Amino acid sequence: MSENLYVLLASRFPADRSRPAFLLSDGSEVSYGALETGAGRIAARLIAEGVQPGDRIGFQAEKSVEGVMLYLGVLKAGAVFLPLNAAYTQAEVDYFRADAGPKLLVTDPAAFLAGAPAEPSPATTPRRASDLAAILYTSGTTGRSKGAMLSHGNLASNALALYDAWGFSPDDVLLHALPIFHVHGLFVALHCALLGGCPMVWLPKFVDAEVLAGLSRATVMMGVPTFYTRLLANPAFGRESIGRVRVFISGSAPLLESTFAEFEARTGQRILERYGMSEAAIITSNPLHGDRVAGSVGFPLPGVELRIGGAEETGVIQIRGPSVFSGYWRMPEKTAEEFTADGFFITGDVGRRDPDGRVWISGRAKDLIISGGYNVYPKEVELVLDEMPGVVESAVIGLPHPDFGEGVVAVVIGQGQEPALIAAARAQLAAFKAPKRILFVTELPRNAMGKVQKNLLRQTYADLFAKS
Template structure:
């Protein structure tokens, strides 16, 4: 029946022990139907499927939408930019993670190959505004960002017809409610304020397998799931993700949201991307550390970064230490593993 268990899908475990999310037939079917309609899938579509199938988008979203729409699927065993470019002339949709689009932008012939494509979807990790803008310049298409998680499949989506805004994950899908609540009290917050995102709808999971205490902790009696993601909803109704609750930095009594600092640093010349973390500090409790990937061949120092951002960030938000790396640690879905970074730099202020 609709409420029977269809699958147990394990969370990525980027913030702690991996948990088995119990997904019902109703949750999977309702989400697939909603996305098929929202993303205008039909029997004429051909999807390029290069996502891993141990993750909710590759396993359920991509395959279930294809089946419901009666469309076709080019099922790749792994991501290969050149192979995807070769398939594009015979396809209409690509679902991917930000890394897909960064790599595809490095290939030759992307503009010509993408002529017949109608939709490019991205999720699982934040898509940089620079990537969004470059993709539109090269292909003429605006990438559609969405927001989902293991426990819920997809929750929000930028509009198919409408303004797909870089750095935002769009509006709640039909039938899905998204609210922002106070992390301490659980009370709803006014529009525009940052808090914890909570989600309710037929897509929400039934609980964690053999973990009743964890289920009670994250799934409210009123049906809202506490996602653990920090976000806000702007005046136009677009949802913004600013980070994970466990990534929140409290320094000297001030709440600091890493995403705000990362956006400022990522916008600097010579910077590919950054990750901001909080580490124990004897005076402030936690202090801000920025881990940065610089462009190949670009000479840039910690002092250069500090000088460039000092006028754009309050003093308490400015990194007290800046590190440079060749690449940020990521899991299989492209999410930056900040827990790995915290372990790697633990003790730098001692």
């Protein structure tokens, strides 16, 4: 039996293919039958153009239903999907093309579909679980972008685990306002809906009015923390806005505890936070049934082994399991560096586990600050600052310091007096952990999924402590 991911997904489409797969903001619908036909036509065109199993097919375009058809068609043809952020510059795209060597780069999936044969390909190219299904390039904030190789088995195992963990069923309706060039929107959200044969409220991007309207039809919403802060900033959002939504899920960036608390006060629901990455999709999740704890990313998914590296309580998270990728594209030496001798992937995320097994993330290992010989975990400092009056959000970084090696600096959205905030931080933190400087800004630099780009902050303020 073929282990092609497309076979699994299509086997779970509703028997009545006229059921809607996409509910569009203009009131129209796209059925599962149309989705299946579109994917089949694209697979037929790929095969007609000489695409072989294992060939990479690049995708760089704005979010669309045709983009999903392209993804499924690529899987059906046995090729490898290569999604690229629509905002990438030509120079960035040139790098990915040179590195991944795609057979085709599709920038207009609707036009690509229009040029496909009228008859869809009836067959799905057989694939093994270990065969490559997609390559996702990491953000490259610490250097050259790396292509994480994800197999059909990796994606299938994670999708099935999430479907069960989050209680999906054919009765669900997913609000989908995420991009589809990233794990969150492409693999996590999309796969859960397709496995249930569920309709999706399909929004090209997050627009307050459209999301509020969509919530009246949805049972599940997935988003990044920014989605939830924007909803909370809208006076029209409250208990009466959420209709029959049974769960709100957040990921791709840390959720502030203040956002968690305010959302619960406003809606009566606790956001379900989870933790994942390009190299393994979703790793841990707070429980659907049970206590969701603010600040924790919950428990490892079934099948995921998670341990903390090193002798200390807090250390770098290491994982092993069926959803963990096989390595980085054309980077065997880097791949070898990132795995332990017994096969655990070294995530680069620093965290700890409670006695009950809950996982808490402190930050990225590369963000660790060593000040005067002492380790400072930025998350610990941010949690203190974010609770202070006037502080909306903080990002703590280490900058070159002539005396301490690195000085702790907080870049803050909000209002306040720098000396008073530093003094307040010193009252709750050891002196070496407290910020030596606090800088106020109107916004923090973020990537497409809402993560604060601390590397850009370090570059911007690199000379803050330079001696004159």
